[in-house]
Amino acid sequence: MNFDDLNISDEIKDAINDMGFERLTPIQKLSIPEALKGTDVTGQAQTGSGKTIAFTIPILSKIFIPDRSPQAIILCPTRELCMQVASEIAKVGNNIRKLKVLAVYGGQPIGKQTRVLKKGVHIVVGTPGRVIDHIDRGNLDLIGVESVVLDEADEMLDMGFREDIETILESTPHQRQTLLFSATMPKDVIRIGKSYQKNPKFIKIANKKKNIPKITQYAFKCNIKDKFDGLTRLIESYDVRLALIFCNTKKSVDFVAKHLRKQDFNVDSLHGDMKQVVRDKIMNKFRNGNINILVATDVAARGLDVVDVGAVINYDVPQNSDDYVHRIGRTARAGKSGLAFMLVSKDEIQRYNKIKKDNNIKITEKELPTFQDIEYIKNKRVLNNAKSLIEEGNLDEYLKIIKNELECSGVDMAAALLKMIREN
Template sequence: MMNFEDFDISDDILKAIGEMGFKKSTPIQNKAIPIALKNMDITAQAHTGSGKTFAFSIPVLEKIFIPDKSPQAIVLCPTRELCMQVAGEIDKLAKYVKKLKVLAVYGGQPIGKQTRVLKKGVHIVVGTPGRVIDHIQRGNLDLIGIETVVLDEADEMLDMGFREDIEQILNASPRQRQTLLFSATIPQEIRKIAKNYQNNPKFIKIENKKKNIPKIKQYSFKTNHEHKFDDLCKLFDIYGIKSALIFCNTKKGVDFVFKNLKKNGYSCQALHGDMTQKTRDKVMNKFRNGNVDFLVATDVAARGLDILNLDFIINYDVAQNHDAYIHRIGRTARAGGSGYALTLVTLQDIPAFDNIKRQNKTGIEEKRIPTDEEIEDIKNNLVMDEVKNSVRNGDLEKYIKIIKKNSSSDLSSEEIAAALLKRVREN
């Protein structure tokens, strides 16, 4: 690892990085920043959460010529959420770069507002491919001055059907540009884009899976369709889960889990591709702010989500493949933290899940769903653990006095404690 001071970075950006609490670079930053600063093309395989936003944002910022108010760099992202996140990170890095303008452009927001900002002058555009094309066709966005194009989460953009849009944007950009491509996986389609649109790119591969996944405890639980939802609720009890992101493979599955969770009194919301962008933003903000405990989502709807302090990912449905599984569980254990990934596996899921297990280098431990009696013991033990913590923390004198005062030959302190436990458990 290198310190950011070891790179050829301007003092203004170093000051902002320091205020954000970062000192040492991550592996992707360590490898990509020096190459990108030399204006060379990069194809980088790096997983979500690896620190790649800094890896391309710092070199992009170093090249910006402030007096020129036309767009000089464009960053393409698969989702509105990721656009907002990337634009926000660039803004933080550019805190002390005077008069630098960054704009996020995406669908779901009135195009007029974005148009007005573009007309005033913007140095860096961060956008979804569809909305960028829209601005180009309307004459709002001229790419003639573009010096750097960044493809962030390139494989996800291709999965979402943006290939033609991406190629149109690359073809509309100057040939003598720098192209930085970042992707969690490098399938054949990504290799074709690199071959056709990059100039002798340097290939970087960061084995983030080995570094990140060990911090995620991965467990699987055999179930069947009849008891699957009940087993989901049992997982909440087993692990004392207060908040989680729950993945389903279809909109129908999301709606089923959401409706049944709500019926059982859980605070939850659903997220899928059929919702309007405005509704999706509202749902995401509720979950991020802790106003909703459980978010049930499809893979497409959850792309680009970055939620800190999320301890549990639950695969209600087994992911379609290993890459999708890795993308899902990567929503937890962010920024060096730890987390749990729990997967419910029916008999029909076994072939697909076996393929995932074969490719998973860290292993997924198979566990058994406890019986109802065992669940009761687990719930009691969770309450008793909290009680023991209260005893260790002290400050119980006034409560001890109340217990002693109410204890008698007919009512022991043990009976009072048992009655209190019962009251806690039944309320």
């Protein structure tokens, strides 16, 4: 099914075309026609399945531009996701003149958001806490809202936003359309749907990524006291440009980051105790490659979308199967391949086995690389780089010097050069 087949305006079709999209993803194909009819929708699909456009098109199709009060509100779990969603909506609505979209979230001065709200906006994308703040201050009136979207509903409830979500929903008109999207459907998400939706159309997209074919997954069983040493060996063995390390607690994040710094790794950390402005700076450094290792907790890394993450390392085994899928999904973005490692101590084996069973995934168990393995890998890496240079050519100038000066075998010279590179 193509976007041209949808009963939507040419402005939206042209914008979608400019974005390079032609065919609808499964969640878009099943949910957009229903939502365009005004039906409430509950959609279960994984991150990256095209959910944002699935709710953006029906919302934009209903916006009445002369009315500058909020007509749609989208709730997201994190600041990063708010910014991402607001940006996507602006792109889809690029050809709709005078459309105003605003993202509201913590960590940004509330005064700036207040001034924009006072001037009038059509669509508000926000984290539940900051939306409540604006409602309490009288900056945000939801009486004219026709569409409410709960995006990544499971994550919002995991983060303790249930009460805020219910308060916001109670502040909107009863006859609104409610669209709920979630990667998983725990009981709390189902309860929210039953309480606030009217005869919703339930759409579930089979998670074809469960086996995650582009992510090679390894588990390394070790004693808890050997975990950090095992971590450093993995980092040295697999020459990854950007690596994301997950820990279950802030204390563990601080420990890992501190000791990696002591070993001269280019590393920083991210957890919930940090101010948003600090977290933003660290995220930008990671995105730009100014640091190549980021150690984080699950909550701090939600909404994190960095295309070039080459490996995800689970320093601690995640608390549940969904967290594991969320974590390793941070690599192999935009069609690339990636690596996922998990360090498993004896007291984590039960959780590890449950993750394998629940997700029906192939995790290959391996021994941690030894010191000798690492030396061999590093030497081979240098030789492979040298082979690439030979294939590229452009060595005439250097060949001339070697032929004139060489007084030993080529093999001896190569070995000496390798030793110089590795030991200096």
